[in-house]
Amino acid sequence: MSEAAFSTQPSRTGRRIRRAILIAFLLVVVVVLVLPLTLTQQAADANLDPTTLGIDFAINKSIVRTETTIAMFVALAAAWNLIGGLTGYAAFGNVAFFGLGAYTVGFLTDKQHLSFALALPLAPLVAAAFAGLIGVPLLRLRGHYFAIATLGTGVAVGEVIKNLDVFGGATGLFPPILRHADALFFYLMAANAGLAVVVTWLVMRSRFGYGLIAIRENEEAASVLGVNTTAYKVGAFALAAALTGLAGGIFAQWSSFIDQESVFPIQYNVQMILMAIIGGAGTLFGPVAGAIVLEWLILSLAGGGASAVYAQMGLGVLLAVTVIFVPRGVVDFFGGSSKLSLGYFRRSLRETSV
Amino acid sequence: MLELAGVTKRFGGVAALSNVSFTVAEGEILGLIGPNGAGKTTLLNCISGVYRLDGGSITFDGRRLDGLPPHQVARLGIGRTFQVVKPFASMTVRENAAVGALFGSGQAHLAPKAAFSWADEVLELVGLARKARLTVGSLTIPDRKRLEVARALATKPRLLLLDEVMAGLNPVEVDEALDMVRKVHAGGITIVLIEHVMRVVVGVCDRVIVLHMGQHLAEGTPDEVLQDRRVIEAYLGEKYAARRHG
Numbered sequence: 001m002s003e004a005a006f007s008t009q010p011s012r013t014g015r016r017i018r019r020a021i022l023i024a025f026l027l028v029v030v031v032v033l034v035l036p037l038t039l040t041q042q043a044a045d046a047n048l049d050p051t052t053l054g055i056d057f058a059i060n061k062s063i064v065r066t067e068t069t070i071a072m073f074v075a076l077a078a079a080w081n082l083i084g085g086l087t088g089y090a091a092f093g094n095v096a097f098f099g100l101g102a103y104t105v106g107f108l109t110d111k112q113h114l115s116f117a118l119a120l121p122l123a124p125l126v127a128a129a130f131a132g133l134i135g136v137p138l139l140r141l142r143g144h145y146f147a148i149a150t151l152g153t154g155v156a157v158g159e160v161i162k163n164l165d166v167f168g169g170a171t172g173l174f175p176p177i178l179r180h181a182d183a184l185f186f187y188l189m190a191a192n193a194g195l196a197v198v199v200t201w202l203v204m205r206s207r208f209g210y211g212l213i214a215i216r217e218n219e220e221a222a223s224v225l226g227v228n229t230t231a232y233k234v235g236a237f238a239l240a241a242a243l244t245g246l247a248g249g250i251f252a253q254w255s256s257f258i259d260q261e262s263v264f265p266i267q268y269n270v271q272m273i274l275m276a277i278i279g280g281a282g283t284l285f286g287p288v289a290g291a292i293v294l295e296w297l298i299l300s301l302a303g304g305g306a307s308a309v310y311a312q313m314g315l316g317v318l319l320a321v322t323v324i325f326v327p328r329g330v331v332d333f334f335g336g337s338s339k340l341s342l343g344y345f346r347r348s349l350r351e352t353s354v
Numbered sequence: 355m356l357e358l359a360g361v362t363k364r365f366g367g368v369a370a371l372s373n374v375s376f377t378v379a380e381g382e383i384l385g386l387i388g389p390n391g392a393g394k395t396t397l398l399n400c401i402s403g404v405y406r407l408d409g410g411s412i413t414f415d416g417r418r419l420d421g422l423p424p425h426q427v428a429r430l431g432i433g434r435t436f437q438v439v440k441p442f443a444s445m446t447v448r449e450n451a452a453v454g455a456l457f458g459s460g461q462a463h464l465a466p467k468a469a470f471s472w473a474d475e476v477l478e479l480v481g482l483a484r485k486a487r488l489t490v491g492s493l494t495i496p497d498r499k500r501l502e503v504a505r506a507l508a509t510k511p512r513l514l515l516l517d518e519v520m521a522g523l524n525p526v527e528v529d530e531a532l533d534m535v536r537k538v539h540a541g542g543i544t545i546v547l548i549e550h551v552m553r554v555v556v557g558v559c560d561r562v563i564v565l566h567m568g569q570h571l572a573e574g575t576p577d578e579v580l581q582d583r584r585v586i587e588a589y590l591g592e593k594y595a596a597r598r599h600g
């Protein structure tokens with residue numbers, strides 16, 4: 001874990017290069033974070049004067065939309081990493097928590113006329129409570145039994161909600177539209193993504209995190225050393241569910257229309273797992289990097305028609321290549337201990353050239 | 355300190371343990387011997403809560419253990435090792451021991467920093483201090499067995515259950531391991547150890563219990579047990595025969 005990361009002393013030039021990369025990275029982050037504000041401001045101005053409404057407006061809106069979607073997937077992948085990456089339980093049904101969060105906000109704003117600000121905090125609570133409830137029986141299962149059971153649960157929750165008239169049935173729910181709030185939704189999604197990363201960071205440094213990793217590595221050994229494995233697994237599952245449910249809650253208000261298809265899409269399950277694994281499951285920034293790159297690829301390639309097919313094929317090839325050549329993800333490839341990683345290559349160079 | 359009464363454990367139709375009763379007194383080193391498949395490891399799994407009993411009871415300082423999950427047994431002060439080692443492979447040696455320190459008995463609030471320094475002390479005791487920062491993958495089999503002991507010790511147990519931690523060691527390493535067991539014992543820890551190496555049993559055990567086909571066959575000081583005709587027939591006989599032929 002964290003210890004090993006500090007065991008290599010970078011050379012002076014190495015440090016300088018690292019600092020340059022860090023500064024460049026921070027600059028990109030600042031631009032990405034500020035852009036939606038200026039873009040939507042222009043959009044709002046344009047809106048006051050309809051004659052200037054044009055192609056720029058549409059492009060600006062789509063940039064903000066892209067950024068918001070990417071931030072959403074960063075949160076989903078980082079949340080999945082808590083149960084799938086750190087604890088080693090391949091949850092295949094996290095979209096249930098996304099949908100529950102979305103329906104919580106949708107129901108409370110549309111049917112109960114609660115404000116979005118009051119409804120949103122309940123989204124993660126509902127999702128986490130549900131995870132706690134199903135987690136106790138499901139987390140007794142291991143390996144692909146757990147994966148299939150969670151996948152089934154994810155589908156079932158959506159079907160049940162679709163058939164309940166209080167939740168709009170097949171028509172769906174319509175949270176009242178918030179105007180000129182594109183920037184707000186981006187910042188909410190980005191804040192949730194940041195929260196997911198901070199939570200992961202805190203977990204990884206804590207007793208809780210050591211317990212989760214011990215469970216992943218050998219659950220029986222963890223239990224005889226005193227780890228309350230059931231409580232820890234359910235805790236990690238509920239934490240992942242809360243972050244996923246929060247993303248769903250924001251999404252519901254953002255899209256101002258939800259139904260079963262739009263907030264329980266099965267492919268989200270696969271996407272968030274791919275993102276975490278390709279970036280590096282069990283690492284802090286792996287899922288973040290995986291989500292940014294993959295969702296950006298999906299959004300820019302999936303224009304429809306032939307390019308969508310290529311995008312799908314590309315994703316499949318990417319997954320195969322990653323699992324075969326970089327089994328522990330891209331982050332590990334650059335810094336980690338696997339024999340296929342650049343870090344290993346650098347270290348062996350240094351060790352052989354004394 | 356530990357009391358087993360009529361402990362029974364079945365797998366399918368086969369009784370791995372039938373009606374086993376004995377006690378462990380505070381401060382002693384108790385040897386548990388018997389041929390392969392006698393039920394020794396199964397007995398450890400029953401005590402540590404990994405298996406549920408099919409009959410009988412186990413009490414530790416007057417508290418019923420049977421029915422408790424493994425983590426609660428651990429927190430009451432019982433540490434154990436696994437005959438087939440079960441390390442946390444992605445962690446360093448030090449982190450492995452630290453997990454024991456973080457979750458073991460009566461120290462639910464040990465901060466990570468304190469846990470790591472306690473882990474370092476334990477690694478020193480078992481002779482792994484110099485390998486603390488290696489990952490488990492680069493350890494030899496004897497070192498992995500030492501790590502099993504370190505992890506269990508890190509939980510600060512009052513009763514330590516060791517399952518063949520000296521199997522596969524050469525004579526010099528066995529002597530080192532015996533020293534380690536004596537040191538641990540001198541620190542006030544009661545020990546139950548499963549061993550096939552008779553030199554170990556004679557060397558450190560105050561008392562020995564022989565299991566055979568899931569049943570309590572004999573009990574006594576090492577000398578008494580080694581001269582017991584039933585024990586020689588059931589267990590030692592085949593060992594001596596093997597030695598004569600090999």
Ligand SMILES: Nc1ncnc2c1ncn2[C@@H]1O[C@H](COP(=O)(O)OP(=O)(O)OP(=O)(O)O)[C@@H](O)[C@H]1O
Pocket residue numbers: 365370388389390391392393394395396397437
């Ligand atoms: N999980 C299990 N499922 C089915 N049978 C089991 C299980 N564990 C042990 N057994 C059976 O119970 C019997 C006792 O096994 P155990 O491992 O306790 O023996 P042991 O005395 O530790 O032997 P060894 O000296 O080889 O380690 C054996 O017949 C074994 O096959």
Ligand SMILES: [Mg+2]
Pocket residue numbers: 394395396437
């Ligand atoms: Mg055994």
